Amino acid sequence: MTTTSAMHPQVAAAEIPPVPLTVEGYSVLHQMMRFRWTEWRSLPEATRRSIADEAGTALAEMEKNSNGQSALYSLIGHKGDLMLVHFRNSFADLNQAELKLAGLRLSDYFEPTSSYLSIIELGLYDSTIKIYKELADQGIQPHSDQWKAEIECQLARHREAMQPRLFPEIPQTRYLCFYPMNRLRGEDKNWYTLPIDERARQMTEHGLVGRRYAGEVKQIITGSIGFDDWEWGVDLFADDPLVFKKLIYEMRFDQVSAVYALFGQFFVGVRVPAAELIRLLGGELPEQAS
Amino acid sequence: MTTTSAMHPQVAAAEIPPVPLTVEGYSVLHQMMRFRWTEWRSLPEATRRSIADEAGTALAEMEKNSNGQSALYSLIGHKGDLMLVHFRNSFADLNQAELKLAGLRLSDYFEPTSSYLSIIELGLYDSTIKIYKELADQGIQPHSDQWKAEIECQLARHREAMQPRLFPEIPQTRYLCFYPMNRLRGEDKNWYTLPIDERARQMTEHGLVGRRYAGEVKQIITGSIGFDDWEWGVDLFADDPLVFKKLIYEMRFDQVSAVYALFGQFFVGVRVPAAELIRLLGGELPEQAS
Amino acid sequence: MTTTSAMHPQVAAAEIPPVPLTVEGYSVLHQMMRFRWTEWRSLPEATRRSIADEAGTALAEMEKNSNGQSALYSLIGHKGDLMLVHFRNSFADLNQAELKLAGLRLSDYFEPTSSYLSIIELGLYDSTIKIYKELADQGIQPHSDQWKAEIECQLARHREAMQPRLFPEIPQTRYLCFYPMNRLRGEDKNWYTLPIDERARQMTEHGLVGRRYAGEVKQIITGSIGFDDWEWGVDLFADDPLVFKKLIYEMRFDQVSAVYALFGQFFVGVRVPAAELIRLLGGELPEQAS
C-alpha cells in the first residue's frame, strides 16, 4: 500500500509510532499533611515561636531556590491542613527536600495524608506528527539510530525554546488547585488505541478552551506515568478560585475530557509565603499580597 | 452548510457551546468530625463548661454572621458526631473559619473524618439555550469579545435577580441531608456528550419532581468541579427526614437520575443551635425549637 | 393509544408514575464497634463489674423500650466485636440513643467501625399498580391534589393494616445477618428504567423464594435512600445461620438479584441479652436461651 521511490523509500504509515513526543523539566513533589493543632497549642508560646522560626527560615530558603522553588499552601477541608509543592532538578533532590522537612522540629506536628510525584511535561502532539512524517518521507526507519538521533535533535530544540515553561518559578497566585488524572482505557473507548492524528485533534480542541482562560489561570502539567498512581498531575494557579470550576467545567464538554478523562482527588489551597508561616500557625490566614 | 444572510450572518448550530451557564453565590464548606467523648468526659465539670462556653460563643457569632452563616448538626452514625456547615464570601474566608475552629479548645476533641468544598450554584439550562440562540441569531461568534460581554451582561442580571438564592441564610429546619454526586461519563451513556437541548429537557423533568416537594424540603445545590472529588454537593433541609427518602427515591426514576446520577456518601444530621451546644456536649440532643 | 370516554377521560399510560408506593415504620440504626479488650482487661475486677452493670442496666431498659427496642449482638470477625441495633420512632430518637451510649463509661472501650441508618419500609409494588390504574381509570391526573389525597388515603389504610410489621419487636433469634444493597443502574441493565409492571413481576418472583423460608428466617427490610450509602438495608434473623446462606444463594438466581442486586458488607452476630452483657465482657458467649 506504500509506494517506494528510488530516492526515499517510504516508511509505511502503519509503522509511524503512536507515542507523542514530550519534553520534561523540573521534578515535582506535592506533599499534603495534617497539622496536629492540639499538640501544637499545648506548647509554650516561646517554643512555638522558636519552632516556627526554624521552619520559616528553611522554607524561605526553599522559596528562593534558584534550582527549583518550594511553596506552601493552607489546604481547605479534611484532606490536609498544609500542602508543600517542590520543584527540583531531580528526584533525589525532591527526596532530599522531604528529608530536610522531616528534620525540622515543626514536622513533629505533621501527619502525611497524601503526596504526588511527577515531572513537568510538555506534550508535543502537533510537532510529533510533523516530525514523524518528515522522517518517514526521508525513508528513515522508526527506531533506527538515525531516527533516534534526528528526534533527539528536534527535542533538544524544543527544550531550549520551552526552557521557561519547563523550569518555571511557582506562580504567585492566591489559590492553587491540584488534581491527578488518567486517560480512559475502557473496553470500548480507549484513548491509547486511537490514531495519533485523532488524539492530536482532540488535544488541540482541548487547548483552545484553555487559551480562553489565559489571563485568569496558569496551568502546569506534570507527567507521572511510572512515578505515581495516575498518568498526569495538573496544577492550576489563579487569584479567583471560581475560575477553576469554570475552566474545568467548560473542558469537561471537550471530547477528550468528556469521554477520555478520569479524575482523582482535588486539593485546593491558599498560598502562604514563608514569611507568614508564623501567622498561619497562630491560626490566622495571611491576607493576599497586593 | 450554514447560510449567511446579509443582515445577520448565522452562526452554525454545531458551534453553539455545550456548556450551560451558571451563577454562583456563597462559598460552602462542610466539615464532618468525630468527637472524643472519652477524653471529654474525663475532664472536670468546670473545665468542660469553660471549653463549651468558649466554643458556644464562637459558634453563636458564626450563626449570625451577615457575610455567610455557619450551622452545627449532630450527625447520626459512625461517619462523624458533628457536622459544621459554613457559608462564606470566599474560599479564604472558609479557610479562616476552619482555622478559627482549630483554635478553639473544643477542637482538641475533634477528629476530622470528612469534608466538602463547593460553591452555591444555580444552573441556567433554559436561559442558556435562549441566550445562545439569540446571540447566534445576531451572528455573534461564540467566544468573541462581544459574545462574552453579552453573556456576562445576562449573567449579571440573573445574579441580581437570584441574589436571595445565591446568598441565602442557612434554613432553620430540624434535619439536614448532605451528599455529593456526579453525572455519568460511561462508555455508552455519557451526560457530557448529550446535546444541550436534551440535557435541558431532562433537567426540566427533574425539576418538576423537586417542585412537588416545595413546601416540605429546601434544596441548595453547590458546584464542586475543580474544588472537591465530586461534581456537585446537595443539601436538603427538612423537618421530617422521611421526605429525604421520598424525594430522592422519586427522583431516582427520572431519566437524568436513573441513567446519569452517581452518588457519594450520605450524611444526615440534626440541627443544634449554638445556644444548645453545651447541652449536646452533655449527651442530650436539644428538642426541636417550635 | 388511549381511548377517552365521556365519563372518565383516561390518563395516558405513559403518565403513570414509575415510583412504587411504600409505607414506613421504625427508624433504625445499626452500630458496629470494636471493643478495646486490652484496656478493659487492665481494669480492676470491681471497676469492670461496675462499668458493666451500668451498661447492662441501660441496655436492659432499651431492650424493653415500648417505643422501639434495642438489641446487642456479638459480631464474628474483625469488622467489629459488638453490634447494637436500635428501632426508634424518629431519627432524633436514634441520635439520642447514640448519645446515651456515648455517655456510658463502657463506651470508653468502644471504637466505632461502621453504622447504618435506615427506616423500616414495606414496598407495595402490586398495590401501587392497582391504585395507579384505578386512579387513571377515574381520570384523576397524577400528582394532582385529588390524586395525592387518594393515594395518601390508601397508604394510611396500608399503614394501619401493616402496623405490626412496620413497628415490630426485634426478633429473639440466636443469629442476625445484616447487609446493605443497591439495585443496579448499569449502562445496559438499569433497574430504574424498567417498566413498573416488570419490576413488580420480578419482585413477586423474588418474594416467592423468601416465602419458602418463612418458618426459618425472619426478614426486615429497611429503606436508606437519602439516609445512608446504599439504597436498602436487610436484616435476617434465624436460629441456624446456615439458613442465611441458603436463602441468599437461592435468591441470587432470581432475575432481580442475579441481574440487579449489588451487595455491601455482611455482618453476622450472635444475640447477647442485656442480662448476659457482663458474661460476654468476661470473655464468655452466653448459651442460647431455650
Add this chain to the structure above:
Amino acid sequence: MTTTSAMHPQVAAAEIPPVPLTVEGYSVLHQMMRFRWTEWRSLPEATRRSIADEAGTALAEMEKNSNGQSALYSLIGHKGDLMLVHFRNSFADLNQAELKLAGLRLSDYFEPTSSYLSIIELGLYDSTIKIYKELADQGIQPHSDQWKAEIECQLARHREAMQPRLFPEIPQTRYLCFYPMNRLRGEDKNWYTLPIDERARQMTEHGLVGRRYAGEVKQIITGSIGFDDWEWGVDLFADDPLVFKKLIYEMRFDQVSAVYALFGQFFVGVRVPAAELIRLLGGELPEQAS
C-alpha cells in the same frame, strides 16, 4: 411445551430450579492480625515467656480439638503477622474461640487486620442436575413438600458419604494460601443467569485442572454468601508454595475462571505449630517438621 404421560406428569424444564445443591461441614473463621513487636520486645524476658506459654498452651488445645481444630500461620507481608484458622461446629463456637483468644494476655499484642467467616461447602452440580431430573420425571413439583423431602434425603446421603471432606482436620502442610472470590454478575456476562447445565459443564472442566494437582495441593472450599463480603473462600495447602501459582494460573484459563471469577486479597502463611509459638515470638521461623 411439555408432554404429560398418564403415569408421570412431567415438570416443565423451565421450572427446574437453577440453584445447585450443597452440603456443609465445619464453620470456619480466618483471623489475620499484626503483632506489636515493639511493645512485645519491651517486655522482660520472663514476662514474654509466661505470656507465650499461656498462649501456646491454649493454642495447643485448639490444635487437638476433636470438634474442629485451629491452626496458626506466620503471614508474609504487611497484611498481618499472624493468621489463625479455626474449624468449628457452629458460628457460636467460632465466636467463642475469638473471645478465648481475646482473653489471652498475648492478644494485647494483636491488632486485627482482616478476617473471613465461611462454612465448608461441597457443591453438587452434577448430582443436582441428576436429582432434579429424576424428580421432574416422577412429576414431583419443585418446592413441594415431597420434593423437599426427597432432596433432603439425597443430601443426607451425600453428607454421610462426604463426612471426612466436610469435617476435615486442618492439613499439616508447610504453606497455606487463602483468598476469597466471587462469580461475575456483569451486565453482559453473568454466572447466575447461565443455565445450570452450562454451569455444571464449566465446573467439571474446572475440576479437571484441580485434579492434576491432587498430590501437590489440598483444597478446601468454603461458602460465605450471607456470611462475609465475597461468595466463597478458598484455602490451598501445600509444602511448595510455587504450586499455588501454577494451579491458580492454569485455572485462570478455564472458562469459569477466565470469564466469571473475581478475586479478593491473597494471604500466604507458613504453618507454626503451637509448640513452636515461643520460638516464633522470639523472631525465629520454625523449621519444617519432617
Add this chain to the structure above:
Amino acid sequence: MTTTSAMHPQVAAAEIPPVPLTVEGYSVLHQMMRFRWTEWRSLPEATRRSIADEAGTALAEMEKNSNGQSALYSLIGHKGDLMLVHFRNSFADLNQAELKLAGLRLSDYFEPTSSYLSIIELGLYDSTIKIYKELADQGIQPHSDQWKAEIECQLARHREAMQPRLFPEIPQTRYLCFYPMNRLRGEDKNWYTLPIDERARQMTEHGLVGRRYAGEVKQIITGSIGFDDWEWGVDLFADDPLVFKKLIYEMRFDQVSAVYALFGQFFVGVRVPAAELIRLLGGELPEQAS
C-alpha cells in the same frame, strides 16, 4: 479437522493447553514502611548511632547474601519512607528476613504501609507454543505422564540456561520503580480467552519496546498469582528515573498494555547502601556512588 497418521496420531488443536510455560527463580518480598522521624529524633545521639549501627550491620550482611540479596531504598512521597527488597530461595526465607528485621531495634521506628510477595518469573510464550506443537505432532496427549515429563525436561533446560536471570543480584542503579499489574478480564476484552498464538504475538511486540531501552533500564518481572493481590510485580532499575516514564508511556500504546494492562500503585525509591543507612537516618540522602 485433524488428520491422524498411522505413526503419530495427531492431537486436536483445540486440546493444546492455553497456559504459557514459566520458569521461576528467587522468591521476592517488597516491604514499604514509614519511619517515625519524631520518635527517632527524640532519642539521644548515642542511642541513635547504636541503633543505626545494629541495623546497618544486619542490612550489610543481607546485601551480600549469596543466597539472595536485600536492598534498601529511600521512597519518595507519603506511601512510605523506606522500601526493602528481598530476594531469597524460599518464602520461608523471606518470612525469616521479615522476622529478623522485626527484631532489630530500628524497627521500633517502622510502620508497615504496604508490601508485595512474588517470585521471579520468565514467561516462555514462544517456547511454549513450539513445545506444545512438537508434542502434539508426536501424538502425545496433553497432561499425560509422558507429556508432563517432556515438558519438565524442557523447563529444566530453560532454567539452566536462564539461571543468571532467575537468580540475579539486585541491580546497583540509583533508582527503583516498582508496581504491580494485572491482565484485563473484561466482559468484552479478556486476555485469558485470547488464543495463545495471539497472546504470544502481543507479548513479542511488547518485548520489542522493552529492548529499545536495554542499555538504560533493567527490568525484573515477578509472578504473584496465588501470592498477592495482583498477577505480576514489575521492578525497573535505572540511573535516570525519566526512563521509567518514557518506557512505560511507550509501552502503554502496545496492544497488550493499551487494552489488557491494569496497574496498581507505583513506588519510586532512591538506593541507599547499608553503609549509608546512618547518613540517611541523619536526614541526608547519600550521593550516587560513581
